[in-house]
Amino acid sequence: MITTKDLETKIDSHVRLHSGLETRHYLGMSQVAHCIREAYDGFMDGGIEDRSDFAHRMCYVGYLFEQDTLRRLREMRIATFNRRELVSDFDDRLRGHIDGETVWGDLLEIKSVTRSKFELVCKDSRALHEHNDQVQLYMRYGGWKFAWIVYVCRENFEHKVIRVRYDEVRALRLEEKARRILAAIDARQRPECECGYCIPF
Helix, strand or coil, X not given: CCCHHHHHHHHHHHHHHHCCCCCCCCEECCCCCCCHHHHHHHHHCCCCCCCCHHHHHHHHHHHHHHHHHHHHHHHCCCEECCCCXXXXXXXXXXEEECCEXXXXXXXXXXXXXXXXXXXXXXXXXXXXXXXXXHHHHHHHHHCCCEEEEEEEECCCCCEEEEEEECCHHHHHHHHHHHHHHHHHHHHCCCCCCCCCCCCCC
16 A cells, blocks of 8 residues: 555656756856856756755746746737747857747746745836846847746735846846856856855865
C-alpha cells in the first residue's frame, strides 16, 4: 500500500518533470538586468543556478499563472497567442521568449509576483527594474514601441497592468551590457560583481 510519504515523493517528482525549468545554452534577455557576474554564472551553469525542488515549484507556479492569464486575456479578445523566440542581431546567444502580443500589436508580458513585490509595483505604478529591462530588450529586437506588463499577485490574485514605452537609450545600454557578459563568457573570465551580493568563489 502506498504511504503518504510515497505520494508526496511522486508529486514532487512529477512537478520536477513538468516544471519547465530547463538547461539553457544562451544568455536570456531577462538575465541582462541582473548583476553582470550573476548573468555570467547563470550562463556557465546552463542558465539554472538553482535546481532545488523549491526552484522547480516556483517555475511550475509561474507557468500556471502565465498560462491562466493568457487564456483569460484571449477570451477577452485582448491577447493573441503569439509566443515566439527573439534573437539579437549581433549574437544569436542573446535570446528571449515573449509571452504574447496584444490584439493591437504591442508586446505582452505576464509576471506573477509575491505580495510585497506586487505592492511595490502598485505603490510606484511602474514596472520592477528587472522587468522593465527585460521588455526593453524584447522591444529592441522585436520592433515594438510599447509593452504591457500584467502583474498577478500570487497570494490574493490581484492584477496590476503597467504600460512601458520603448526607451532606445536604455535598450542600447542593456545591449552593451549583454556584449560585456558575452565577451566575459568567451574569455572564460568571471567579471567583478556589480551588485555587492554575489558569493565569491
